[in-house]
Every structure is written in structure tokens, then in C-alpha cells.
Amino acid sequence: MKAKNCLIFGGSGQIGRNLIRKLTSNSYKVTVVTRNIHQKSYIIKTQANAGYIDIIESNIFEEKKLRDAFKQADICINLIGILYEQKKGNTFKNVHKVFPSLLAKLSKEYALKHFIHLSALGINEADDSNYAKSKLDGENEILKNFPLATILRPSVVYSVDDNFTTNFMTLLNRLPVFPLYYQGNTKFTPIHCSDLTDTIYHVISNNIYSKIIECVGPETITLKNILIKLMSHLGKKRILFPMPLVLAKISASLFEIMPKPLLTTDQLRLLKYDNVPSGKYKTNFDIGVPSLKSFDEEVKKYCFMWKEGGQFSTEKYLLNKNLNKN
Numbered sequence: 001m002k003a004k005n006c007l008i009f010g011g012s013g014q015i016g017r018n019l020i021r022k023l024t025s026n027s028y029k030v031t032v033v034t035r036n037i038h039q040k041s042y043i044i045k046t047q048a049n050a051g052y053i054d055i056i057e058s059n060i061f062e063e064k065k066l067r068d069a070f071k072q073a074d075i076c077i078n079l080i081g082i083l084y085e086q087k088k089g090n091t092f093k094n095v096h097k098v099f100p101s102l103l104a105k106l107s108k109e110y111a112l113k114h115f116i117h118l119s120a121l122g123i124n125e126a127d128d129s130n131y132a133k134s135k136l137d138g139e140n141e142i143l144k145n146f147p148l149a150t151i152l153r154p155s156v157v158y159s160v161d162d163n164f165t166t167n168f169m170t171l172l173n174r175l176p177v178f179p180l181y182y183q184g185n186t187k188f189t190p191i192h193c194s195d196l197t198d199t200i201y202h203v204i205s206n207n208i209y210s211k212i213i214e215c216v217g218p219e220t221i222t223l224k225n226i227l228i229k230l231m232s233h234l235g236k237k238r239i240l241f242p243m244p245l246v247l248a249k250i251s252a253s254l255f256e257i258m259p260k261p262l263l264t265t266d267q268l269r270l271l272k273y274d275n276v277p278s279g280k281y282k283t284n285f286d287i288g289v290p291s292l293k294s295f296d297e298e299v300k301k302y303c304f305m306w307k308e309g310g311q312f313s314t315e316k317y318l319l320n321k322n323l324n325k326n
């Protein structure tokens with residue numbers, strides 16, 4: 001079988017790294033486009049055997065370089081997304097709408113076999129969030145320019161190297177009181193990163209052209225319950241404080257001034273909406289990739305590094321009397 005060439009944008013991120021491993025171990029060749037080869041090549045190159053991976057440094061709107069990359073590609077995968085806007089062009093519109101639209105046009109022009117785009121779950125409902133609106137605009141542009149594209153809408157994605165459970169565990173370690181927005185009642189359907197990349201792989205290897213697929217895990221868990229589970233894994237007791245909306249808005253607008261805000265006012269609006277399957281689209285379960293990984297079981301495997309004692313807090317070490325003498 002001739003190896004298929006996958007052109008990946010955003011391959012240095014959480015989902016990208018996992019996906020590179022999945023694709024290259026199944027004999028796909030990948031070319032990853034990054035903005036900064038000096039900073040990211042180590043983390044990208046170490047995900048695959050030499051011969052299966054290439055890296056190109058490019059600004060996402062450097063069309064000449066992108067065109068050269070498309071000439072070699074069979075499949076394009078877009079994993080670029082931002083959670084908050086920054087100055088000088090790093091806007092939701094540019095990253096979530098204009099750029100995916102360009103990729104879709106190039107996929108058509110260079111007759112690619114497939115274009116896979118990562119969007120987000122719940123964006124139809126969250127119509128007062130600029131993040132959600134831009135993701136939705138991007139989807140519409142893609143389907144207009146390359147109708148064969150497959151759009152995946154994941155719920156929150158977790159793994160040892162995520163920005164979700166690991167950030168919460170860091171904060172739960174440091175803060176005696178933890179704010180609960182909307183009483184912590186917002187529902188999520190967290191999917192493990194490897195279950196999501198299995199879904200992407202399934203879409204690619206089985207040529208699924210399904211327009212929109214919602215990607216979810218097996219459990220629906222409220223934000224409050226997620227925090228309770230994480231606290232129990234860490235062995236910490238923290239006060240969960242239901243923050244009044246006015247205070248939440250004030251704190252979010254203060255956080256927004258920081259270079260890497262913990263929460264923005266746009267994210268606060270987004271948090272109002274449950275992040276669960278809409279019932280209007282197929283899910284990963286429907287296309288034959290049921291996500292079976294349990295949130296608790298998976299987090300248990302890596303939470304120890306956020307726990308007091310680190311590796312020495314695990315059962316393996318606690319049972320070893322020689323190590324526990326002092």
C-alpha cells in the first residue's frame with residue numbers, strides 16, 4: 001500500500017501529538033506545519049519514526065508555502081484553534097473562519113481526498129459566544145468550499161498533557177476556595193484524547209464523509225462533579241464556592257488583561273451551555289468508534305504527579321516498606 005500523505009496544521013498541540021503517533025504507526029506519512037520550528041520540532045519529531053514525519057515552518061497565511069505543501073498531500077487535517085483572542089491578527093475570525101476557509105479552498109484546488117477539521121461541541125447553542133460563532137462560521141465556510149470535508153466537534157478532551165484536568169489539578173492544589181460558575185451545573189461529556197484520535201483515524205481510514213460528527217465520551221458529568229472527582233484523586237478538600245454571576249463577570253474581565261487568561265468573559269458565556277450531544281448529528285458511537293474510557297479510571301493513571309508525594313503517593317510505592325521506612 002502506498003503511504004498516504006497527511007498535511008497537519010496544529011500538530012504540535014494536545015490532539016495533534018496523539019494523532020501523529022496514531023497515523024504514523026499505521027503507515028501514514030505526516031507533514032506538520034508549525035509557526036516555530038525551533039520551538040516545536042523536538043515535540044513534533046519525537047512522535048514518529050524518521051521517514052514518516054516532516055515539518056514545515058510557516059505562518060498560517062503564507063499562501064505560497066501552503067500551496068507547496070498541498071501539492072504533496074492526500075489528506076489535510078486542521079487542528080488549529082484558540083480559546084481567547086490576542087493582539088495583531090490572532091482573532092477568532094482569522095483563526096477559526098478565514099484560515100479554515102483557505103484550507104478548504106486549497107483542498108479543493110489540489111484535489112485532496114479528504115479534509116478533516118476540528119471544531120467544537122455545542123457551538124449551535126452558544127450563540128452569544130464569539131468563540132462559538134467563529135467556529136460555526138468556519139464550518140460553514142469549509143462546507144461551502146469543500147463539501148466533502150468532515151467536521152469533528154469534540155466535547156472537552158482530556159489526557160495527561162491536556163489543558164483541562166491538569167490545570168484544574170494545579171489550581172485545586174493551590175487554592176483553598178474554588179469558584180463554581182453557574183453553580184457548577186454545566187454538563188460535559190469528556191472524551192479521552194486517544195478515543196478522539198481513534199475517531200479521526202477511523203474517519204480517514206474508512207473514507208467517512210459525514211459532514212459533522214459529534215465526539216463524546218461515555219459519561220455526562222457536571223463541572224462540579226468533575227472538580228469533586230479531581231479533588232478525591234488528589235486527596236484534597238476544597239471549598240467549592242458558587243460564584244454570583246456579577247462577580248464572575250468582574251473577575252473574568254480582570255483575568256482578560258493577563259497574557260494567558262484563566263477565564264475570559266467569552267468563555268464565561270460559553271460555560272452557560274451544556275456540552276453534550278445535540279441529537280442532530282451522528283456521534284463517534286454512531287460511526288462505530290464508541291469511546292469506552294472512563295474519566296475516573298483514566299485520570300487516576302496520571303493524577304499522581306499533581307498529588308503530594310508525586311510518584312511516592314502511588315500504591316506501588318506505598319506498599320514498598322523499604323521505601324517508606326523514613
Ligand SMILES: NC(=O)c1ccc[n+]([C@@H]2O[C@H](COP(=O)([O-])OP(=O)(O)OC[C@H]3O[C@@H](n4cnc5c(N)ncnc54)[C@H](OP(=O)(O)O)[C@@H]3O)[C@@H](O)[C@H]2O)c1
Pocket residue numbers: 009010011012013014015016033034035036040060078079080081082090095118119120121153154155156157158164
Ligand atoms: N482540547 C480540547 O479540549 C478541545 C475541545 C474542543 C475542540 N477542540 C479543538 O480541537 C483542535 C485541536 O485542539 P488542541 O487542544 O490540540 O489545540 P492546541 O493544543 O491548543 O493548539 C494546537 C496548535 O495550534 C497552533 N496554534 C495555536 N494558536 C495559534 C495561532 N494563534 N495561530 C496559528 N496557530 C496557532 C499551535 O501550533 P504551532 O505552535 O506548532 O504553530 C498549537 O500547537 C482545536 O481546533 C480546538 O479548538 C479542542
